[in-house]
Amino acid sequence: MGRHLEQSIVLIGFMGVGKTSVGKSLAEKLNWKFIDTDEEIEKELNLPATEIFRTFGEKVFRAKEKEVIERISHEKNKVISVGGGAFLQKEVRAICLENCTVVLLDLSWDHWLDRLPLIIETRPVLHNRSLDDIQQLYEERKSTYNYHHVKVDIDERSIEEAVDQIMNDLTAAN
Numbered sequence: 001m002g003r004h005l006e007q008s009i010v011l012i013g014f015m016g017v018g019k020t021s022v023g024k025s026l027a028e029k030l031n032w033k034f035i036d037t038d039e040e041i042e043k044e045l046n047l048p049a050t051e052i053f054r055t056f057g058e059k060v061f062r063a064k065e066k067e068v069i070e071r072i073s074h075e076k077n078k079v080i081s082v083g084g085g086a087f088l089q090k091e092v093r094a095i096c097l098e099n100c101t102v103v104l105l106d107l108s109w110d111h112w113l114d115r116l117p118l119i120i121e122t123r124p125v126l127h128n129r130s131l132d133d134i135q136q137l138y139e140e141r142k143s144t145y146n147y148h149h150v151k152v153d154i155d156e157r158s159i160e161e162a163v164d165q166i167m168n169d170l171t172a173a174n
């Protein structure tokens with residue numbers, strides 16, 4: 001098994017690129033456990049993310065996100081999909097880069113636009129923003145995604161093809 005498959009995998013990237021769906025399928029392929037940090041946060045606070053943002057604010061969400069990631073990133077043989085904002089926190093970046101293989105799912109803006117209608121309702125960060133504002137956020141977030149071990153281009157790839165590409169790139173990157 002390659003070096004990159006010896007520790008848990010953390011999938012990062014902008015909202016809607018497919019971290020949750022691709023992560024689930026990658027975990028099945030590797031026969032590893034799948035953890036989605038948003039699902040953990042929602043379970044622990046017993047509220048959907050939109051409600052957490054609305055009721056308690058983003059700060060509380062980020063604190064819980066950090067706590068969940070600090071706890072699970074030490075576990076072996078896991079595919080961990082984090083939220084698109086997790087890497088805004090430098091402690092989160094550091095702990096993931098130290099303990100896991102961090103894989104960036106890279107989707108171009110033009111391809112990402114197809115995802116917008118699928119995610120708009122459930123992503124509070126996108127609410128009350130114009131398309132220009134969202135594109136600006138997409139560009140701004142790029143610098144936080146520079147912290148990774150492996151970048152995988154997922155333009156024009158189905159979920160299954162994205163998983164195959166990740167497996168290829170993780171093996172080739174050794």
Ligand SMILES: Nc1ncnc2c1ncn2[C@@H]1O[C@H](COP(=O)(O)OP(=O)(O)O)[C@@H](O)[C@H]1O
Pocket residue numbers: 013014015016017018019020021022081115118119154157158159162
């Ligand atoms: N490779 C893909 N091709 C087409 N649709 C996709 C792909 N990956 C994810 N999707 C769809 O995009 C939406 C967002 O996916 P999701 O896994 O929730 O992304 P993220 O966790 O990065 O926010 C879902 O409706 C999902 O079915």
Ligand SMILES: O=C(O)C1=C[C@@H](OP(=O)(O)O)[C@@H](O)[C@H](O)C1
Pocket residue numbers: 013014015016019020038049082083084085086122123124125
């Ligand atoms: O980018 C962000 O700030 C967020 C991304 C979401 O996760 P996905 O990236 O899985 O959509 C979720 O954590 C929350 O709505 C905030």
Ligand SMILES: [Mg+2]
Pocket residue numbers: 019020021036038081082083
């Ligand atoms: Mg997700």
